[in-house]
Amino acid sequence: MKRVLAFVLLLAGCSTAQPSPSTPNITVFAAASLTESFQKLGKEFEAAHPGTKVTFNFGGSSALAQQINQGAPADVFASAAPANMKQVTDTGAITAAPTTFAKNTLQIAVPQGNPGKVTDLADFAKADLKIALCAEQVPCGAAAKKVFAAAGVTAAPDTLEQDVKAVLTKVSLGEVDAALVYRTDVRAAGAKVEGKDFAEASGAVNDYPIAPLAKAPAEAKDFVNFVLSERGRAVLTEAGFAAP
Amino acid sequence: MRSRLPVVLVLPAIAGLAFLLVPLAGLLVKAPWASLPTQLFSAEVGQALRLSLVCASLATVVCLVLGVPLAWLLARGDLPGRGLLRALVTVPLVLPPVVGGVALLLVLGRRGVVGQHLDQWFGISLPFTTAGVVLAEAFVAMPFLVISVEGALRAADPRYEEAAATLGASRWLTFRRVTLPSVMPGVVAGTVLCWARALGEFGATITFAGNFPGRTTTMPLAVYLALETDPDAAIVLSIVLLLVSVAVLAGLRDRWIRA
Amino acid sequence: MTLHAELRVQRTGFSLSLDLTIEPGEVVALLGPNGAGKTTALRALAGLEAGGAISLNGSTWDGLPAEMRPVGVVFQDYLLFAHMSVLDNVAFGLRARGTRKAEANAIALRRLDQVGLAGFAHVKPRALSGGQAQRVALARALATSPRLLLLDEPLAALDASTRLRVRSELGRHLADYPGHTLLVTHDPLDAMVLADRLVILENGRVVQEGSPRAVVRQPRTDYVAHLVGLNFYRGVARGTEVQLDDGGTLTIAEPAEGPVHVVFPPSAVSLFPSKPTGSPRNTWQATVSGIEQHAHTTRVDLDGSPAVLADITTATVAELRLQPGDALWVSLKATEIHTYPQ
Numbered sequence: 090m091k092r093v094l095a096f097v098l099l100l101a102g103c104s105t106a107q108p109s110p111s112t113p114n115i116t117v118f119a120a121a122s123l124t125e126s127f128q129k130l131g132k133e134f135e136a137a138h139p140g141t142k143v144t145f146n147f148g149g150s151s152a153l154a155q156q157i158n159q160g161a162p163a164d165v166f167a168s169a170a171p172a173n174m175k176q177v178t179d180t181g182a183i184t185a186a187p188t189t190f191a192k193n194t195l196q197i198a199v200p201q202g203n204p205g206k207v208t209d210l211a212d213f214a215k216a217d218l219k220i221a222l223c224a225e226q227v228p229c230g231a232a233a234k235k236v237f238a239a240a241g242v243t244a245a246p247d248t249l250e251q252d253v254k255a256v257l258t259k260v261s262l263g264e265v266d267a268a269l270v271y272r273t274d275v276r277a278a279g280a281k282v283e284g285k286d287f288a289e290a291s292g293a294v295n296d297y298p299i300a301p302l303a304k305a306p307a308e309a310k311d312f313v314n315f316v317l318s319e320r321g322r323a324v325l326t327e328a329g330f331a332a333p
Numbered sequence: 334m335r336s337r338l339p340v341v342l343v344l345p346a347i348a349g350l351a352f353l354l355v356p357l358a359g360l361l362v363k364a365p366w367a368s369l370p371t372q373l374f375s376a377e378v379g380q381a382l383r384l385s386l387v388c389a390s391l392a393t394v395v396c397l398v399l400g401v402p403l404a405w406l407l408a409r410g411d412l413p414g415r416g417l418l419r420a421l422v423t424v425p426l427v428l429p430p431v432v433g434g435v436a437l438l439l440v441l442g443r444r445g446v447v448g449q450h451l452d453q454w455f456g457i458s459l460p461f462t463t464a465g466v467v468l469a470e471a472f473v474a475m476p477f478l479v480i481s482v483e484g485a486l487r488a489a490d491p492r493y494e495e496a497a498a499t500l501g502a503s504r505w506l507t508f509r510r511v512t513l514p515s516v517m518p519g520v521v522a523g524t525v526l527c528w529a530r531a532l533g534e535f536g537a538t539i540t541f542a543g544n545f546p547g548r549t550t551t552m553p554l555a556v557y558l559a560l561e562t563d564p565d566a567a568i569v570l571s572i573v574l575l576l577v578s579v580a581v582l583a584g585l586r587d588r589w590i591r592a
Numbered sequence: 593m594t595l596h597a598e599l600r601v602q603r604t605g606f607s608l609s610l611d612l613t614i615e616p617g618e619v620v621a622l623l624g625p626n627g628a629g630k631t632t633a634l635r636a637l638a639g640l641e642a643g644g645a646i647s648l649n650g651s652t653w654d655g656l657p658a659e660m661r662p663v664g665v666v667f668q669d670y671l672l673f674a675h676m677s678v679l680d681n682v683a684f685g686l687r688a689r690g691t692r693k694a695e696a697n698a699i700a701l702r703r704l705d706q707v708g709l710a711g712f713a714h715v716k717p718r719a720l721s722g723g724q725a726q727r728v729a730l731a732r733a734l735a736t737s738p739r740l741l742l743l744d745e746p747l748a749a750l751d752a753s754t755r756l757r758v759r760s761e762l763g764r765h766l767a768d769y770p771g772h773t774l775l776v777t778h779d780p781l782d783a784m785v786l787a788d789r790l791v792i793l794e795n796g797r798v799v800q801e802g803s804p805r806a807v808v809r810q811p812r813t814d815y816v817a818h819l820v821g822l823n824f825y826r827g828v829a830r831g832t833e834v835q836l837d838d839g840g841t842l843t844i845a846e847p848a849e850g851p852v853h854v855v856f857p858p859s860a861v862s863l864f865p866s867k868p869t870g871s872p873r874n875t876w877q878a879t880v881s882g883i884e885q886h887a888h889t890t891r892v893d894l895d896g897s898p899a900v901l902a903d904i905t906t907a908t909v910a911e912l913r914l915q916p917g918d919a920l921w922v923s924l925k926a927t928e929i930h931t932y933p934q
Contacts, residue, residue: 149561151561151562152560152561155564219443219458219461221543224544224558224561226558226559226561226562226563227558227561246545247461247543247545248460248461248542248543248544248545248549249543249544249545249546249550249558250539250543250544251539251544251554251557251558251561255539255540258435258438258540259438259460259543262435262438262439262442262444263442263443263444264438264442264443264444264460264461490671492667492671493671493673495638495640495658495671496665496667496671496673497673497684497688498639498640498657498658498659499638499639499640499658499659499661499663499664499665499733500659500664500684500685500688500732500733500736501659501660501685501688501689501736502659502684502685502688503659503688504659506688510673510676510684511673514673514675514676515673515674515675517675
């Protein structure tokens with residue numbers, strides 16, 4: 090049994106092995122909604138810092154926060170919600186003060202052509218329309234809840250999806266008539282999904298904080314600064330984010 | 334070891350056992366035992382558990398009704414391209430369940446190839462319904478049943494069917510009274526596998542049927558969402574699912590497989 | 593009504609062409625080496641394989657599937673349904689043909705009673721001995737009162753001692769059965785004891801046909817000579833004396849009573865130019881009617897009471913200068929003779 094455990098530990102060791110310190114190499118843990126814009130920024134950063142390699146781990150912010158707290162080899166954490174960032178600063182893995190680098194607002198997503206003729210938040214209460222929302226447990230769901238509460242609308246969803254991508258799949262296939270997602274997600278979903286702004290969206294603006302980890306090399310701080318730069322802001326705006 | 338098993342087999346066997354059981358042990362060790370009873374008897378858990386059991390059982394019935402005849406066709410039918418057909422039947426095994434769910438949406442969804450007619454002509458819409466959950470689970474679980482029953486059929490001696498024919502039995506009567514009872518162990522094993530797979534189904538279900546408490550939120554969906562905010566609750570839900578499935582499977586084993 | 597069957601089966605490397613006639617109440621044995629086509633013939637008759645055209649009583653069954661034919665089959669390893677009780681096995685054919693459950697069970701129970709197994713109605717087949725399973729298989733095949741009964745090596749799966757007893761029981765049941773019976777076997781003794789007529793098949797063709805006696809007396813091929821090279825008689829035993837139906841008396845070692853089959857191999861027979869003295873208990877005079885040379889022995893056909901076949905070495909042939917028409921003394925030890933109750 091001892092031998093078996095040793096073997097298991099050996100396997101576990103492999104997965105957490107640090108890259109060689111001779112080449113500056115930074116690992117960025119970022120919210121899934123940042124995928125396209127951060128990949129673009131990563132390439133530009135590598136071009137500006139020859140020899141530096143940036144690798145990404147995109148995922149749900151809460152999952153990423155848990156991974157970091159379990160010892161995953163992150164150098165930078167960019168979260169889609171301050172709450173998840175707080176989970177990491179609470180453990181001391183991040184000591185620097187996180188900076189808000191982008192904001193995201195909700196938009197009504199409808200299939201191309203808007204077959205349900207959805208125009209505003211009140212339509213979400215109609216029983217004859219198929220409605221998809223994010224589950225309350227994930228950030229887009231929490232934001233939607235806040236918006237509905239502020240608008241005084243009792244939504245009648247048919248499904249509470251586990252993430253934004255799942256919601257958009259259903260919108261683009263026309264399985265639902267409307268959904269409430271972030272405008273960056275609508276932008277990323279392409280032509281099959283149309284986004285509609287609505288007045289109450291300002292009631293649930295989502296802040297994106299970023300910070301280097303305490304034990305990270307100096308290049309991590311450089312990457313954070315690059316995201317906060319003019320160029321970083323331009324790329325994020327193009328993806329649908331608002332400036333902080 | 335006492336029966337002098339070779340070490341080259343024993344060591345990997347123990348490693349394999351540990352590999353399967355250590356994560357389970359991890360769940361049990363990390364479980365928040367103090368809050369377990371309240372979690373266990375909460376309305377949400379009861380609802381999700383009941384829905385899971387009902388849907389997995391209905392999906393298993395669907396698989397039996399469609400899968401056993403399919404297995405028979407594959408094992409005994411005299412059709413061209415049987416090898417290819419046999420391979421195609423196993424596709425849901427290798428397909429990522431989420432892709433399976435999307436495929437179901439493309440066919441049976443509101444805008445799907447078949448689904449649009451169901452919607453227009455009969456007003457039937459399967460996504461986001463409990464029936465949709467049953468369908469998604471059946472889609473993913475059926476290969477387990479078909480493969481198991483087909484294997485049993487191919488191992489069964491077809492001369493018994495000939496004996497039944499010489500006694501005047503039609504092919505249908507022969508199938509019911511002779512073939513099916515003789516492959517019963519295979520059918521039971523397949524049913525158990527099928528039910529267990531349906532019970533744990535996540536990807537195809539959430540993709541095709543969505544997630545709505547009491548209607549389509551089965552235990553695996555509840556576990557996944559709980560994991561987002563409350564890992565402790567997720568562990569409790571997992572343990573509930575684990576205990577119920579182990580209890581049912583152990584009960585079935587006693588009643589059927591020993592008989 | 594006479595049953596006529598024309599069996600034509602064509603497969604790569606093998607063809608079967610066999611015309612059969614079976615009278616009501618007659619038992620015909622289909623005898624032949626492995627691969628001769630015996631089982632194929634049986635399957636074609638049963639409708640399990642294409643190529644079996646049968647006409648009986650003006651009606652023809654051609655291309656009819658097995659379940660539509662009034663045929664009963666006893667398979668080599670019986671193929672009793674393991675998950676059903678013995679009674680359900682026997683009643684299965686009746687139920688399949690639409691008889692109501694109560695009536696089917698009553699008939700099945702009667703059939704089981706006829707084979708002495710009514711007490712086993714509610715056990716599962718796996719609890720039966722080989723001999724009992726064979727009787728259940730027979731009861732099951734006969735339960736639907738088929739016009740044609742097919743038996744595929746019905747004794748092959750039994751051990752030697754059971755076989756002896758089951759063979760005579762089977763003989764009795766076949767004697768009671770009014771329909772047409774075809775027995776497929778590779779065992780000449782089974783064929784001769786159970787059948788009224790032998791049909792010998794080699795490579796899918798009939799090489800010889802006739803009563804057991806006629807085939808034994810005049811084998812037409814080496815295979816037949818070798819296979820059925822047995823001295824075979826029917827007679828009535830009284831203690832150690834057997835009075836043979838076709839004349840003559842033999843002394844046997846084991847006492848028996850009533851009608852028996854008497855069998856001994858030609859190699860057990862010795863020939864002498866003059867009356868021998870000494871231990872053999874059976875001696876009688878006979879006349880050489882034929883001499884046939886085989887690979888290592890010479891078979892001599894002798895007329896007498898009884899007529900007999902003898903296998904002797906080539907040296908003995910030379911020594912005796914055997915010619916047809918020679919008168920010789922036949923000698924046979926009582927211990928070489930086997931008797932079977934009829």
